[in-house]
Amino acid sequence: MSATADRTRRPRRTWAAAALAVVVVAGLLHGYRNTNVLTADRLCAGLVPAAGADAVLPGTGRLGAERNGPDDGPVDTECTIEKSSVLVGGGRGRLTVRIVEERGDFAFLDGSWSDPARASFLSGPVTGGFQEHDGWVALPERCWTDQPVFVRAHSTEPVPDTAALSALLTDVARTVAQEEGCGTLPERPGAPRPPRSDPPRPADERRLCDLDDLPVRGLVPAGSKVLDTGQSAPAGLWSCTVFLDEEPGRPARADGYLTYAAARDPLLLAAVAKSPGTHRRTAADGTESAVVGPWRTVLPCGDGGGLYLAMESGLQYIEARERVPSTPDRDVLFRAFQRAATASFDCDRGSAGE
Structure with missing residues (x-):
C-alpha cells in the first residue's frame, strides 16, 4: 500500500467515526427528550x-x-x-x-365537578x-x-x-x-362502570333514567320530548341527567333540565355523613333521614345501609318554570325521584330504624 493511499483512507475513517458519534449522540438526545429513559419509576x-x-x-x-x-x-x-x-x-x-x-358529595354538586352523569x-x-x-x-x-x-x-x-x-x-x-398507615387499597381497581349512553338518547316514557316507576309524564311540561344520559340503575354510584329536546347549541340545552344522583357505596355514605352541615331529621311518620342540603338526603335502609339521593335543577328547568307555570316545583320532583330510587336501589324503608 502506498503512503498516498494510506493518507487518503485515514480521513475517511475519521469522518466515519465522527458520523457514528453524531448518530449515537442524536439517538441518546432523542431518547432523553422524547421518551422516559432515565426517568425515575x-x-x-x-x-x-x-x-x-x-x-x-x-x-x-x-x-x-x-x-x-x-x-x-x-x-x-x-x-x-x-x-x-x-x-x-x-x-x-x-x-x-x-x-x-372535600365535601363527601362534591362529585354530585353543581359546579364542583364535571357532569356526573357522563362519568x-x-x-x-x-x-x-x-x-x-x-x-x-x-x-x-x-x-x-x-x-x-x-x-x-x-x-x-x-x-x-x-x-x-x-x-x-x-x-x-x-x-x-x-x-x-391508615388503610389499604387493591393494586388493581377494576374497570370503571361507564354511562349507558353518551350523547343523550330518547328517554323511556315509563322508566326515566332507568328507574322503576319514574314516568316522564308529570315531571316535565306537557308535550316535551325528553332525553336522558347516565349510568344503569342500580349501582353503587349513579347519576343521570334529563334534557328537554329543544334547540341544540343553546346554553340551557347543554345544562339540562334535571340531574339526579344516588349512592349506596359505604365509603361515599360515610363521606357524606362527615360533611359540614349534615344533620338528622325525623319526618311526621317517624322515619329518620340525614339532611345534607336542599334536595339532598341520606335515607336509612332496612339492610343497615343507606341511600344518598340528590337532585340539581338546570337552566332548562328554570326556563320551563318561567314559560309553563304548571311545571312541577322542585319538592314535587324530588319526592317522585325519592320514591322511584328507593325501589330501584333496593332500599327497603319499611324495616329501617326498627
Missing part, C-alpha cells in the same frame, strides 16, 4: 407512578414533575406533571394530582369517578380528619382511557394510605 417524591402518568397523558414524550405542599401531612399536596416532546405531533399536556379535603364510576374496594379530563378516588376513612380526603386529578388533554386514570389515582391513594 415514581415522580413527586414517590407519590405518582411515572408509567401511570405516561399512560394518562396522550402520545410519546418526556415527563417532568414538580411537587408542592406541606411537610407535615399529605393533605394539600399537589403534583404537576408535564409531558413534552420535540417531535412534530409528539405527546404533550399537563396532569395535576392533588390530595384534598364512569368505581364502587366497592375503590370508590371513585372518572371522566375525559378529571377523576377522583376517596382515601380510606381512617385517613380522614376533619373532612373526607380525596385524590383528585385534572388533565389539560383528553385522557384516552378512563381505566388508566382510575389505576393511576388508585395507586396514589394506596401510596398515601400506606405511608400514613
Whole structure:
C-alpha cells in the first residue's frame, strides 16, 4: 500500500467515526427528550407512578414533575406533571394530582365537578369517578380528619382511557394510605362502570333514567320530548341527567333540565355523613333521614345501609318554570325521584330504624 493511499483512507475513517458519534449522540438526545429513559419509576417524591402518568397523558414524550405542599401531612399536596416532546405531533399536556379535603358529595354538586352523569364510576374496594379530563378516588376513612380526603386529578388533554386514570389515582391513594398507615387499597381497581349512553338518547316514557316507576309524564311540561344520559340503575354510584329536546347549541340545552344522583357505596355514605352541615331529621311518620342540603338526603335502609339521593335543577328547568307555570316545583320532583330510587336501589324503608 502506498503512503498516498494510506493518507487518503485515514480521513475517511475519521469522518466515519465522527458520523457514528453524531448518530449515537442524536439517538441518546432523542431518547432523553422524547421518551422516559432515565426517568425515575415514581415522580413527586414517590407519590405518582411515572408509567401511570405516561399512560394518562396522550402520545410519546418526556415527563417532568414538580411537587408542592406541606411537610407535615399529605393533605394539600399537589403534583404537576408535564409531558413534552420535540417531535412534530409528539405527546404533550399537563396532569395535576392533588390530595384534598372535600365535601363527601362534591362529585354530585353543581359546579364542583364535571357532569356526573357522563362519568364512569368505581364502587366497592375503590370508590371513585372518572371522566375525559378529571377523576377522583376517596382515601380510606381512617385517613380522614376533619373532612373526607380525596385524590383528585385534572388533565389539560383528553385522557384516552378512563381505566388508566382510575389505576393511576388508585395507586396514589394506596401510596398515601400506606405511608400514613391508615388503610389499604387493591393494586388493581377494576374497570370503571361507564354511562349507558353518551350523547343523550330518547328517554323511556315509563322508566326515566332507568328507574322503576319514574314516568316522564308529570315531571316535565306537557308535550316535551325528553332525553336522558347516565349510568344503569342500580349501582353503587349513579347519576343521570334529563334534557328537554329543544334547540341544540343553546346554553340551557347543554345544562339540562334535571340531574339526579344516588349512592349506596359505604365509603361515599360515610363521606357524606362527615360533611359540614349534615344533620338528622325525623319526618311526621317517624322515619329518620340525614339532611345534607336542599334536595339532598341520606335515607336509612332496612339492610343497615343507606341511600344518598340528590337532585340539581338546570337552566332548562328554570326556563320551563318561567314559560309553563304548571311545571312541577322542585319538592314535587324530588319526592317522585325519592320514591322511584328507593325501589330501584333496593332500599327497603319499611324495616329501617326498627
